[in-house]
Amino acid sequence: DIRMTQSPSTLSASVGDRVTITCRASQSINSWLAWYQQKPGKAPKLLIHRASTLKSGVSSRFSGSGSGTEFTLTISSLQPDDFATFYCQQYYSYSSTFGQGTKLEI
Amino acid sequence: EVQLVESGGGLVQPGRSLRLSCAASGFTFDDYAMHWVRQVPGKGLEWVSGIRGNSAAIGYADSVKGRFTISRDNAENSLYLQMNSLRAEDTAFYYCVKSDCGGDCYLLDYWGQGTLVTVSS
Numbered sequence: 001d002i003r004m005t006q007s008p009s010t011l012s013a014s015v016g017d018r019v020t021i022t023c024r025a026s027q028s029i030n031s032w033l034a035w036y037q038q039k040p041g042k043a044p045k046l047l048i049h050r051a052s053t054l055k056s057g058v059s060s061r062f063s064g065s066g067s068g069t070e071f072t073l074t075i076s077s078l079q080p081d082d083f084a085t086f087y088c089q090q091y092y093s094y095s096s097t098f099g100q101g102t103k104l105e106i
Numbered sequence: 107e108v109q110l111v112e113s114g115g116g117l118v119q120p121g122r123s124l125r126l127s128c129a130a131s132g133f134t135f136d137d138y139a140m141h142w143v144r145q146v147p148g149k150g151l152e153w154v155s156g157i158r159g160n161s162a163a164i165g166y167a168d169s170v171k172g173r174f175t176i177s178r179d180n181a182e183n184s185l186y187l188q189m190n191s192l193r194a195e196d197t198a199f200y201y202c203v204k205s206d207c208g209g210d211c212y213l214l215d216y217w218g219q220g221t222l223v224t225v226s227s
Contacts, residue, residue, distance in 0.1 A: 042219075044151065049215075098150055098151040
């Protein structure tokens with residue numbers, strides 16, 4: 001299985017900050033990477049797919065980049081509603097795998 | 107509006123069985139692959155199983171292979187997960203998830219609210 005590693009595991013930030021989360025794959029996954037946001041007690045929601053394509057309706061403050069094995073999720077000008085846990089997911093190979101998550105806290 | 111509503115979770119003893127259901131609406135169900143993803147409370151996400159729109163299984167995680175069976179009823183817009191020989195480590199929230207295409211695709215674009223399965227004596 002392809003292993004996905006996110007960093008950092010926890011990120012402390014303030015409203016208005018710009019933050020970046022990194023996701024690394026154990027082998028090349030081209031651009032078959034998605035980012036999800038999960039708030040406490042809720043199901044994950046898709047934010048970005050194909051590494052950099054924003055899902056319709058998602059704020060443009062979210063952006064993704066990367067290809068191959070290294071990817072980033074950037075949130076510009078953090079808003080109170082953005083604080084949550086973020087997961088990357090590779091959907092390149094059979095048996096899709098997720099990163100361990102990055103908790104973004106105030 | 108896409109809606110996915112899971113049911114069937116609960117407390118079950120180790121070694122017993124449980125069947126999860128997911129009622130789907132708001133999209134043409136048989137056009138899309140569907141998946142089950144689980145999450146141990148407070149932990150990360152684990153893909154469990156997927157099934158194509160034509161009802162052919164995509165596959166299973168190694169952790170559940172041989173014990174879980176995924177199926178769907180396109181006439182009823184429903185997805186199922188039959189879980190046998192349950193273990194304590196199967197305790198988790200189970201999410202019903204819609205994919206973005208009908209074949210072997212794992213992009214998960216809509217999620218249900220989840221149903222909790224607790225395996226304990």
